[in-house]
Amino acid sequence: DAGVTQSPTHLIKTRGQQVTLRCSPKSGHDTVSWYQQALGQGPQFIFQYYEEEERQRGNFPDRFSGHQFPNYSSELNVNALLLGDSALYLCASSLEDRGWANYGYTFGSGTRLTVV
């Protein structure tokens, strides 16, 4: 049973460019969350997608956007890249109706984005 798959593993972009990161959730999961982990920091919540809609959003600018497809996979898009966007981007999937009491989050290994 495959876990959460993220692609690419690493990439380097130039300031001002746009980037798309991809996430395939664990089999059977229908909800995808994205986190940004800057160097030396804990992950910070960007947003969560369920039923192809953004359900909740953290404190990130509109340059960060996403999408969820009918097969539950998801993309994270970042426009007008800044040096400060350099980070590890983590995707986590879960089954929506479980809630915390029936915890079921699975994290991917992340995409390391470097902005130069």
Add this chain to the structure above:
Amino acid sequence: AQSVTQPDIHITVSEGASLELRCNYSYGATPYLFWYVQSPGQGLQLLLKYFSGDTLVQGIKGFEAEFKRSQSSFNLRKPSVHWSDAAEYFCAVGANTGNQFYFGTGTSLTVIP
């Protein structure tokens, strides 16, 4: 507002010694608490979680944690550390909406022979 504090940025222990990593949280109700481990270049692996009931919870790899409401703490412990335990450890609290984690800044563990 919910938040998590991990006071120790870096800890070094000898292999075979005991370990305690500190975590303090800020939350109005009964929190959902988690400990994750992250090896270099890897994602997050769940060590253990607390939702309710027994305040001492057991996790994988021989780790345990104790929830102390009076101290707003959820410290992680291991009686005998192995070299393979060297990693970054994150404490997290689950939002009451059930939609996001709030993570601490992490504690980096070094294990010396």
